[in-house]
Amino acid sequence: MSADGEHHLERIVAAIAAHDQALSELRKGVRRLTGPIRIKVPSTLGFLRLNALVREFAELHPDIDMEVLLLDGPMNPAAEGIDIAITAFPASFDNVADEFLWPTRRSLFASRQYLSSYPGLNHPRQLEEHRCLVYQPTGPSWPFLTGNGVMTVTVHARISSNDMSVLLEAAKTHLGIALLSNYVALPEIRGGFVVVPLPDFPVPDLWIKAMVPIDRLRMPRINALLRFIRSKEKALIPWTRDPFGRAHRHEKSNLRRTTDLSSSRLQSSDRRAATAIPTKRNSIGISIAQKAAKCRNGS
Numbered sequence: 001m002s003a004d005g006e007h008h009l010e011r012i013v014a015a016i017a018a019h020d021q022a023l024s025e026l027r028k029g030v031r032r033l034t035g036p037i038r039i040k041v042p043s044t045l046g047f048l049r050l051n052a053l054v055r056e057f058a059e060l061h062p063d064i065d066m067e068v069l070l071l072d073g074p075m076n077p078a079a080e081g082i083d084i085a086i087t088a089f090p091a092s093f094d095n096v097a098d099e100f101l102w103p104t105r106r107s108l109f110a111s112r113q114y115l116s117s118y119p120g121l122n123h124p125r126q127l128e129e130h131r132c133l134v135y136q137p138t139g140p141s142w143p144f145l146t147g148n149g150v151m152t153v154t155v156h157a158r159i160s161s162n163d164m165s166v167l168l169e170a171a172k173t174h175l176g177i178a179l180l181s182n183y184v185a186l187p188e189i190r191g192g193f194v195v196v197p198l199p200d201f202p203v204p205d206l207w208i209k210a211m212v213p214i215d216r217l218r219m220p221r222i223n224a225l226l227r228f229i230r231s232k233e234k235a236l237i238p239w240t241r242d243p244f245g246r247a248h249r250h251e252k253s254n255l256r257r258t259t260d261l262s263s264s265r266l267q268s269s270d271r272r273a274a275t276a277i278p279t280k281r282n283s284i285g286i287s288i289a290q291k292a293a294k295c296r297n298g299s
Helices: 003-028 043-060 112-117 124-129 164-172 182-191 214-218 220-231 254-264 270-274 280-296
Strands: 035-041 064-070 084-087 096-104 106-109 132-135 141-146 149-154 157-161 177-181 206-213
Touching: 035 043, 035 220, 043 064, 043 220, 084 220, 096 214, 096 220, 106 182, 124 141, 124 149, 132 164, 157 164, 164 177, 164 182, 177 182, 206 214, 206 220, 214 220
Parallel strands: 035 064, 035 084, 132 157, 132 177
Antiparallel strands: 084 206, 096 206, 106 177, 141 149
16 A cells, blocks of 8 residues: 555544444434544633533533543644544634634733833834733734724733633733733633723634534534534623623634635534535635536536
């Protein structure tokens, strides 16, 4: 077997096994969900919220074995053997469907003592003169919404971390300004430990999404977990609100506009999920292949 064949063999075998298992369950009319689920969630998000949802789902389905991986950063779930990858990153992958879940608000956070000890902060450009606390997965390029669109400021990272809780503690202890998801800092906002600088320059939302390999969509247990997570959206809305009650700015997100086509095809029905269309990038590839076939046939 060639090197390329060996590289793809394991994935092909797994896809065939998943397909056979799904057909077997459908033919038997199995209602009790069984089997393993591997789900990847961001570390802070998993610790603060999604771990409770996973536990609740596991209690409802005692025959499902759950493996929860707390990992940050983009990851191709098809290549890593992950059934569902929860992420806020815009990356998309071939043969992986994106199911958008909910928008999450982000803001700047700092202590009053820090803000009173350093130069005035009235515009995002002035952040270049400040000590900033950078979340490594999103990096030091901080975006802000202005009357003229989105502007980006590249800040100097006095402290950087892949854990937002570390950066929040640094902000509380007057070490600088952090750009964080609101769900991490809402208790500190309510307790007066941190404030939000530059409220007139909001940060664009990120969309939390579930990335699911297309072959996994044929599995009833995977769709059951997706439906369960989506059913909790109303409970999560207050948890993701802006500290000042400002409306969500997700309509400005290019991510939502360019990928919601595939999201809209992920239905709660297992039968429909099995035929979910590929991402826009895959659709283009199919179109090109069809045109090439027509040329070869002389049509």
